[in-house]
Amino acid sequence: MSQAQAPDIDLRSDTVTHPTAAMREAMAHAPLGDDVFGDDPTVLALERRAAALLDKESALFVPTGTMGNLVSLMAHVPRGGEIIAPAESHVYNDEAASYAVVVGAGLRPVSETRDGEMPVEAVVDAIQDASDPHCPITSLVVVENCHAHTMSRPITPAYMSRLRRALPGELPIHVDGARLFNASVALRVPVADLVRDADSATFCLSKGLAAPVGSVVVGSAEFIGRARRARKLVGGGMRQAGVLAAAGLVALEDGADGTVSRLADDHAMASLLAEGLAAQPGIVSPGHIAQPDGAGLDPSRVATNFVLFAVEGGRSRRTAYLAALRDRGVGMVAYPHGQVRAVTHLGIGPREIEAVLDASAAALRQSAADAC
Numbered sequence: 001m002s003q004a005q006a007p008d009i010d011l012r013s014d015t016v017t018h019p020t021a022a023m024r025e026a027m028a029h030a031p032l033g034d035d036v037f038g039d040d041p042t043v044l045a046l047e048r049r050a051a052a053l054l055d056k057e058s059a060l061f062v063p064t065g066t067m068g069n070l071v072s073l074m075a076h077v078p079r080g081g082e083i084i085a086p087a088e089s090h091v092y093n094d095e096a097a098s099y100a101v102v103v104g105a106g107l108r109p110v111s112e113t114r115d116g117e118m119p120v121e122a123v124v125d126a127i128q129d130a131s132d133p134h135c136p137i138t139s140l141v142v143v144e145n146c147h148a149h150t151m152s153r154p155i156t157p158a159y160m161s162r163l164r165r166a167l168p169g170e171l172p173i174h175v176d177g178a179r180l181f182n183a184s185v186a187l188r189v190p191v192a193d194l195v196r197d198a199d200s201a202t203f204c205l206s207k208g209l210a211a212p213v214g215s216v217v218v219g220s221a222e223f224i225g226r227a228r229r230a231r232k233l234v235g236g237g238m239r240q241a242g243v244l245a246a247a248g249l250v251a252l253e254d255g256a257d258g259t260v261s262r263l264a265d266d267h268a269m270a271s272l273l274a275e276g277l278a279a280q281p282g283i284v285s286p287g288h289i290a291q292p293d294g295a296g297l298d299p300s301r302v303a304t305n306f307v308l309f310a311v312e313g314g315r316s317r318r319t320a321y322l323a324a325l326r327d328r329g330v331g332m333v334a335y336p337h338g339q340v341r342a343v344t345h346l347g348i349g350p351r352e353i354e355a356v357l358d359a360s361a362a363a364l365r366q367s368a369a370d371a372c
Contacts, residue, residue, distance in 0.1 A: 007331030009352050009359075014179075014266070014305060014345035017210040022257040023247035030246035035061070035238045042242030046249050050216040053252060054201060055192035058224035060217045060231065061245055065090075065178045067236050068202035068215040070098045072174050073140065074233070075219075075226035076200070079104035081139030084126050086112045088149035091142050091176055102234065106136050116147025117159050120166045127171070140172055145194060146179045146186075149335070151286075152306030154183035157193040164197035172199035178215075182208055182304040185263040199223065208266055208305060209259045210346045211247035259346065266305040269344040269353055274299035274307045276357040282312045282364040286339040307342045317367045324363035330356050 010016045019027070033040035047059040062068045069091055077083060083099055085092050087109035091099060099105050108126050110118040128135040143163070145155040164173065175195050177183070180203040184191040195201040200219035205211035217227050231237060238244075251259045277283045278297040285295040286308040297309045311318045318334060325332060332342045342356070 007326060008329035009348070009356055010331045011342040011344065011348070011356065012331045012333045014207040014343045017206075017208070017346045019212045019247050020210060020250070020257070020259065020346075023211060023250045026246040026250045027243050030242040032240040032242045035241040036232075040240065040242045040245070042249065043245040046245040046252075047216070049249060049252050050203075051218055053191055054195050054203075054218045056195070056201070056218035056220070058219065058221040060224050060227050061238075061241060061248070062202075062215050062217060062231055062236055063213060063238065064206075065176075065202055065204040065215040066095050066098070067231065067234065068204075068217045069095060069174075069176050070102060070234060071227040071230035071236070072200050072202060072217055072219075073099055073103045073105065074230035075223055076172050076174060077103055077105045077139040078137075080106075080136055082106040082108055082128060082136035083140045083142060084108050084110060084118075084123055084138060085142035086110060086116070086118050086144055086147065088112060088147070089142060089144045089176065090148060090178065091144070105139070108138075112147065112150060114150055116144065116150040116153040116155060118143070118163075120159075120162050123163065124166050127168070138171060140174055141167060142174050142176060143198070144176045144178075146183045146304050146306075148179075148306065149308075149339070151301045151308050152179060152182065152304045153301075154186045154303055155194070156187060157189060157196065160194065160197040174198065175201035177201045177203040179204065179207055179304065181260050182263050182267070185260065186267060186303045200227075205248040205251055208263050208345055209248075209251040211244070211251050213244045214248050216248070262346070263305070266344045266346070266348070267303070269348050269350070270305045270307050270342075271299060271302045272350065272353050273342060273344065273356060274302045274309075276353065277307065277309055277360060280357075280361055280364055282317075282368065283360075284310050284312055286310045305344045307344075308339045309342075310338055311340060311364070311367070313368070317370075320367035320370045321363045324366045325359055328359040328362060330359045330363075
């Protein structure tokens with residue numbers, strides 16, 4: 001199979017989803033304007049819907065989650081300021097150091113617990129003394145929800161409330177909520193509760209919600225005004241963007257056409273996959289910060305649509321395992337620190353999970369033989 005060809009069963013990410021039939025229909029017939037002039041009616045409708053759902057004053061449609069985070073940092077943090085963020089966060093590890101290159105800020109990482117939470121006391125201790133000219137001024141705290149590297153664990157409203165109470169009132173909180181609706185569904189709480197104590201948040205439409213492109217930033221009207229200017233600066237102004245926003249509007253609908261409620265199906269498939277993998281010799285805990293190294297894979301750790309695990313035998317066997325899976329039409333990826341990631345999403349049902357487990361068992365046998 002060519003490496004340029006998508007696997008038949010693609011668990012590399014929930015970004016590989018395709019728009020639903022209802023989304024395609026809405027995209028084909030979306031009323032359009034010019035979003036840079038602020039008059040695309042479909043974009044405006046999406047922004048109003050997002051702001052209402054998250055109980056914030058205003059919203060901004062952006063092409064990607066990375067840009068959503070970037071313009072949020074630009075709107076919050078002055079040049080030379082410092083950001084506190086989880087040590088394994090996407091903002092710190094996976095956005096090409098844009099906080100430094102574009103924002104001109106420093107970042108102070110705080111190690112998370114195995115549930116993706118920065119200890120509140122550690123966050124407070126990381127705040128710099130603004131009266132000391134040697135220190136950068138702490139300007140923002142970032143929370144990632146769901147927290148990807150700890151099995152995409154959801155961060156609870158109770159944690160957010162504790163964090164907000166412990167921080168100085170003037171220090172804003174931004175939630176990187178790429179999979180915020182997964183957290184909402186997993187915790188069975190309204191999505192607004194997850195960002196009630198945050199000053200801004202982003203969420204992705206193009207992951208589990210299955211829209212082809214786009215993310216949304218929410219916050220106060222003043223904040224969104226600054227973020228809109230930042231979006232223009234980094235080239236994110238779009239024209240007839242309602243074609244894309246229409247799919248996002250469908251995703252956020254109640255009822256059969258919306259894709260929020262069906263996220264529970266993805267979570268169930270991830271649990272089913274984890275249970276099957278845990279029974280296969282050679283599959284172990286992902287280690288790192290998620291579980292102790294060398295322990296068996298614990299399916300109860302799966303709360304949303306991520307399954308993280310490790311393959312016994314180190315990098316060479318892991319590489320061989322992933323290649324053997326690929327030869328059998330199954331795609332997964334490995335993080336740099338060794339965790340293998342499988343992400344369930346729209347289109348992955350029990351039949352696909354059964355096929356993945358069969359392919360995994362065969363790949364484990366092949367990779368073990370190759371290592372001998």
